Every structure is written in structure tokens, then in C-alpha cells.
Amino acid sequence: MKFDGYIKERWTENGLVAEHMDAKIVEAQAYDMMVSGKDSEAVSVLRLWRAQNEHEFDMNSFSQGDYMRAMQEDTEAELISKVLYPSDNHYEGKSLRLKQQYFLVSASLQNILKDHLRRYGSLDTLPDMAAIHINDTHPALCIPELMRLLMDEHGYSWEKAWDIVTRTVAYTNHTVMSEALEKWNEDLISRRLPRIYSILKEINQRFCGEMWNRFPGDWDKIDRMSVFSHGQVRMANLSVIGSHKVNGVSALHSEIIKESVFKDFYDVWPDKFTNVTNGIAHRRWLCQSNPELCSLLSDCIGDGFVMAAEKLSAFKKFENDESVLKRLNEIKKIKKEQFCAYAKATEGVSLDPDSLFDVQAKRLHEYKRQLMNAMHVIALYNDLRENPDLPVQPRTFVFGAKAAPGYYFAKEIIKLIWSLGKDIEKNPKIAEKLRVVFMENYSVSMAEKMMPAAEISEQISQAGKEASGTGNMKFMINGALTVGTLDGANVEMQEACGAENIFIFGLTAEEVEELWKKGYNATEYYSRNPRLERVIDSLNRGFNGTSFSNIASYLVKGSPVADPYMCMADFGAYCDIHAKAEETYRDKMKWAKMSLNNIAAAGRFSADRSVREYAEKIWGLKRIK
Numbered sequence: 001m002k003f004d005g006y007i008k009e010r011w012t013e014n015g016l017v018a019e020h021m022d023a024k025i026v027e028a029q030a031y032d033m034m035v036s037g038k039d040s041e042a043v044s045v046l047r048l049w050r051a052q053n054e055h056e057f058d059m060n061s062f063s064q065g066d067y068m069r070a071m072q073e074d075t076e077a078e079l080i081s082k083v084l085y086p087s088d089n090h091y092e093g094k095s096l097r098l099k100q101q102y103f104l105v106s107a108s109l110q111n112i113l114k115d116h117l118r119r120y121g122s123l124d125t126l127p128d129m130a131a132i133h134i135n136d137t138h139p140a141l142c143i144p145e146l147m148r149l150l151m152d153e154h155g156y157s158w159e160k161a162w163d164i165v166t167r168t169v170a171y172t173n174h175t176v177m178s179e180a181l182e183k184w185n186e187d188l189i190s191r192r193l194p195r196i197y198s199i200l201k202e203i204n205q206r207f208c209g210e211m212w213n214r215f216p217g218d219w220d221k222i223d224r225m226s227v228f229s230h231g232q233v234r235m236a237n238l239s240v241i242g243s244h245k246v247n248g249v250s251a252l253h254s255e256i257i258k259e260s261v262f263k264d265f266y267d268v269w270p271d272k273f274t275n276v277t278n279g280i281a282h283r284r285w286l287c288q289s290n291p292e293l294c295s296l297l298s299d300c301i302g303d304g305f306v307m308a309a310e311k312l313s314a315f316k317k318f319e320n321d322e323s324v325l326k327r328l329n330e331i332k333k334i335k336k337e338q339f340c341a342y343a344k345a346t347e348g349v350s351l352d353p354d355s356l357f358d359v360q361a362k363r364l365h366e367y368k369r370q371l372m373n374a375m376h377v378i379a380l381y382n383d384l385r386e387n388p389d390l391p392v393q394p395r396t397f398v399f400g401a402k403a404a405p406g407y408y409f410a411k412e413i414i415k416l417i418w419s420l421g422k423d424i425e426k427n428p429k430i431a432e433k434l435r436v437v438f439m440e441n442y443s444v445s446m447a448e449k450m451m452p453a454a455e456i457s458e459q460i461s462q463a464g465k466e467a468s469g470t471g472n473m474k475f476m477i478n479g480a481l482t483v484g485t486l487d488g489a490n491v492e493m494q495e496a497c498g499a500e501n502i503f504i505f506g507l508t509a510e511e512v513e514e515l516w517k518k519g520y521n522a523t524e525y526y527s528r529n530p531r532l533e534r535v536i537d538s539l540n541r542g543f544n545g546t547s548f549s550n551i552a553s554y555l556v557k558g559s560p561v562a563d564p565y566m567c568m569a570d571f572g573a574y575c576d577i578h579a580k581a582e583e584t585y586r587d588k589m590k591w592a593k594m595s596l597n598n599i600a601a602a603g604r605f606s607a608d609r610s611v612r613e614y615a616e617k618i619w620g621l622k623r624i625k
């Protein structure tokens with residue numbers, strides 16, 4: 001694939017031809033991974049790509065003495081596939097990232113077209129035989145790149161190429177938060193990818209022309225829908241324009257995108273929009289990570305649930321079976337003990353497996369509100385500092401989270417949670433009733449040990465911000481009870497297990513929106529709730545010798561707005577729901593019954609169901625056999 005250089009256009013007997021001059025050429029080398037599903041007779045190929053300089057290494061220029069240039073071009077090309085950007089739900093407008101996106105898109109598309117041509121002889125049938133999915137906007141350049149290949153390499157007209165592209169490509173949106181929406185600088189794209197730039201311009205000109213005919217004079221609307229605006233290229237708008245289907249990842253999120261980011265597009269193309277709720281690999285998150293629970297399930301309902309997760313629903317029959325509920329509690333205890341051993345080995349902490357395990361494990365982000373969780377822990381700590389003899393349920397709060405390297409405030413929150421844990425450990429009497437542990441280097445392997453050990457799953461994002469969540473489902477299928485807001489897939493989890501088996505609290509997405517419009521004032525809550533006031537005081541005073549007045553000011557006098565994710569507004573309801581959960585936990589059989597109902601209702605959150613829905617609703621695929 002070609003980077004940099006410039007485009008020379010000239011007229012030939014075949015019309016206008018675009019030539020890419022002075023380009024830096026990078027080659028893609030395929031690395032195939034064979035992937036087979038459990039007990040499947042079929043094997044799929046996951047094709048990965050490695051970038052390298054056009055001819056491995058320019059031996060010629062090396063032997064001619066141009067050592068430095070030969071080395072530099074080699075490493076520049078290699079760099080493209082060397083690193084993965086670690087930020088999550090945040091956009092980084094870096095040149096290397098753009099090159100990575102184009103490299104992967106171009107290699108994969110060239111491969112798809114070559115295969116299709118060899119098998120079917122013509123690209124006219126591409127939309128019938130291939131589905132190309134834009135999973136978030138990161139591969140959105142496949143829209144102009146497929147246009148380029150069809151026109152420049154395979155001789156299609158614009159109109160015919162656009163018809164093929166828009167019948168082949170579909171797009172899944174993963175966020176509505178503006179800081180996470182990809183917007184590339186126009187001049188970066190024009191410098192790095194000059195041919196793609198000119199195709200993007202043409203896509204936009206034609207689209208805006210159409211909209212102008214539909215909504216004459218409505219400049220604002222057309223500017224909102226345009227791919228280009230204020231020197232930037234909006235990849236989400238491009239993805240909607242170039243796709244035949246657009247979906248969100250939970251019922252709530254799929255409704256929200258139709259009313260917010262893509263409202264104008266929804267008005268034009270209502271049938272383009274659909275929903276596919278996310279799912280999890282239940283053979284990993286249940287069968288592999290919790291064999292003890294699987295063996296109880298097999299004893300009760302057989303092992304059909306392994307291949308058909310919806311069969312978990314048969315477990316509900318046992319909700320009043322005391323021996324099953326007892327075994328459920330014993331299994332949870334075993335998984336907690338295993339986690340304690342792991343935490344001892346990795347963090348050097350000794351945790352109490354008889355305490356209530358409350359876990360929040362997910363990337364660290366303000367909207368996910370690990371801070372609100374910490375504020376609740378501080379409130380409990382304050383209660384115990386005032387009266388160490390309070391007859392409370394002993395609890396262990398476990399956090400697992402990585403922050404993006406450049407996300408300063410996220411790291412301040414990690415420091416707060418860690419310091420809070422250390423501070424508590426200095427009070428042995430309080431530490432018997434309250435422990436906080438921040439697990440280092442959170443990863444999938446760690447999550448596989450955490451989910452089965454959890455009794456409370458924290459899913460407390462500000463309503464309207466978490467598109468789906470999948471951690472919520474991993475906890476649920478392992479029998480944890482959710483303390484959560486009505487956000488993302490939590491809404492459907494409540495629908496599935498019943499309101500009596502989940503702890504829902506806080507503002508709804510609509511209420512958040514209303515409060516935001518009317519003008520959110522965090523200090524109102526501060527003066528209304530003495531417990532909250534003491535939390536803010538404690539932050540200012542600090543933990544383990546470190547003041548967190550920076551976090552206190554973020555909550556009460558931050559700029560441009562204090563407490564942007566409304567931890568203060570939801571704090572009261574959050575404490576109340578935790579008190580209710582603690583009360584419920586006193587009755588071990590009732591807790592086990594609720595837990596059983598969560599496991600029995602988790603089947604619909606298997607990725608098997610999600611993949612089936614993509615195949616049916618979006619890719620137009622039929623099952624073989």
C-alpha cells in the first residue's frame with residue numbers, strides 16, 4: 001500500500017486516471033491463525049498482518065553505502081505493525097495510528113477482492129458473497145479504500161463502485177461520547193493518503209449534494225451530517241453514509257444513537273438502523289473459568305448449556321432447592337478462596353474469604369465512575385472510624401483497572417484507591433470489616449479469576465454513557481448480583497432476571513440529559529447530604545499521607561463544570577442501594593436464590609446469540625448444516 005507522495009491525474013482513452021507518484025510503499029505479510037470452535041469440524045482463519053518495507057530490506061541502497069536511509073525506511077515500515085495504542089474510549093489523532101488503520105484496511109480488502117475474483121470471476125457479486133464489517137470507526141477507511149480499488153484497479157465507474165461498497169459494508173457504533181469519536185485532521189489524511197483524501201472529498205460532495213436537494217437551505221443540518229467540517233474528517237458520519245446497516249450494541253444504546261449522534265441520518269434512512277446486543281464467550285467466562293459451577297449446572301440441567309447457552313434457563317427450576325442453593329454458596333466460597341490465594345501471590349495482601357466480595361473490574365474512565373465507588377468506600381470508612389464497633393457486614397472491595405498512559409486524572413483515581421486501601425490497613429480493627437485492594441495490571445487472565453469470585457458486580461456508569469458493557473455479563477453468568485445504573489446492557493439484564501434479582505439505582509439516561517440541560521450544580525448535593533460532605537472533607541485531608549484535594553475540587557468546583565459524570569447526584573441513591581444489598585446478604589439463602597436467577601437468565605448474553613443476530617439481520621448469512 002502507498003503512503004505520502006502526490007496524485008497525478010491524466011486523461012486516457014479509459015477516462016480520468018489517478019496515478020500515485022513518489023509514494024512510500026509498504027508491504028503486508030499475512031500471518032494466519034487457525035481458529036476452531038468447540039467440537040467444531042470447521043476451522044476458520046484469522047488473518048493477521050505484519051508491515052514491512054517493500055522488499056524486506058533495501059540491500060541495494062545498503063550496499064551502495066546509503067546505510068542510514070536503508071535502515072530508516074525499514075524500521076519506519078516495521079513500526080506500523082509494532083505497537084497497539086492502549087487508550088480506550090478516547091480518540092488519538094496520531095499519524096502512526098492513521099497509517100495502521102489504512103495498512104490493515106488496505107491489506108484485508110486487497111485480499112478479499114483477490115479471493116473473490118479467483119472464486120467468482122467478477123466483483124459484481126461481491127455484496128452477495130462477502131460482508132465487510134466496520135467494528136467501531138477504526139476500519140472506516142475501508143469505504144474510500146474499497147472505492148479506490150474498484151475504480152483505480154478494477155475499472156469500475158463511481159456509481160457502480162459506490163453501489164457495491166454500500167451493499168457490502170455495515171457499521172457498529174460503540175460510543176456516543178464526543179471525545180471518543182474519531183475526527184482526523186484533513187491535512188494529515190491529505191498528506192499521508194492523498195488518493196484516499198480525494199475520494200473522501202468526492203464521497204462528501206455527492207452526499208451533501210443529495211442532502212441539499214432533500215433539505216434545501218438547511219445548512220445546519222447538512223453541516224451536522226457532512227463528513228468534512230472545520231478541517232476535520234468525521235469517521236462516524238462516513239461510516240453511516242457508506243454502510244447499508246448501522247447498529248448499536250444494546251437496546252438502550254441503539255435507541256440513543258437514533259436520537260443523538262445520528263438523529264439526522266435516522267430521519268433520512270430509518271431502516272438502516274438496528275440493534276445487536278453484545279454477548280460474551282460463555283465457554284470462556286463460564287465453562288473455562290468456573291468448572292466448579294459448571295459441574296453443579298451439569299448435575300442439575302445436563303450439559304446442553306455448553307453449546308446452547310439459552311438452556312441455562314432450566315436452572316431456574318432449582319431456585320427453591322436448598323441443597324442446590326447451598327452448593328451454589330459453597331462454590332462461591334471456593335472461588336473466593338482461590339482468588340484470595342491469587343491476590344496473596346500477586347499483591348501480597350491477605351483477604352478474608354468470608355467477607356462480602358464487591359468487585360469493579362473494567363478500564364479506568366471517569367464515566368465508569370470508579371470514583372463514586374471509592375466515595376462510597378470512604379463513607380463506610382468514616383462510619384467505622386467514628387465507631388469501630390459498628391455491627392456491619394465485613395466487606396472486601398476489589399478494583400481491577402488500567403488507565404490509558406496519558407490519562408492523568410484516571411491515574412489520580414488509581415492513586416486514591418490504592419492510598420485508601422493502605423490507610424485502612426493501618427487500622428487493624430477496621431481492616432477486619434473493610435478492605436480495599438487495587439489489583440495491578442488488570443487483564444483478561446486476571447478477569448477470569450475475578451468474575452467467579454465476585455458477589456457484587458459494580459456496573460455504575462453514568463446512565464447513557466456505557467454503550468453495552470460486557471463485564472456486567474461475565475459477572476452475571478458467574479452468579480454475582482449487579483449493583484448498577486440503567487445503562488447499556490444492564491437494562492436488558494434486569495429484563496432477563498427480573499427487577500427483584502438486581503440492585504438498580506440512580507438517575508436514568510433521560511434524567512441525566514434533563515439535569516444537564518437545566519444546568520448541573522454538584523454543590524447542591526454536597527450541602528444536602530452530611531455523609532457526602534464528610535467524604536469531600538476526607539478527600540481534602542487525604543489518605544496514607546496524601547491529600548486528594550484535587551479530586552475534591554473536581555467534584556465541587558471543577559471547570560468548565562464540576563463533577564461532569566454526576567457522582568455527587570447519584571451518591572445518595574448509590575449508598576442506599578448498597579445498604580439494601582448488605583441487608584439482603586444477611587439472608588444467605590435469599591442471596592443464593594437471587595444469584596441462581598442471574599445465572600439462569602444469563603443465556604441470552606452469550607456471544608453465540610449476538611453472532612447469530614449479526615448473521616441474520618446484517619450479513620445475510622444462513623447457517624450451514
Ligand SMILES: *Cc1c(COP(=O)(O)O)cnc(C)c1O
Binds near residue numbers: 363442468470471
Ligand atoms: C470484559 C473485559 C473488559 C470490558 O469490561 P466492561 O466492564 O464491559 O467495560 C475490559 N477488560 C477486560 C480485561 C475484560 O475482560
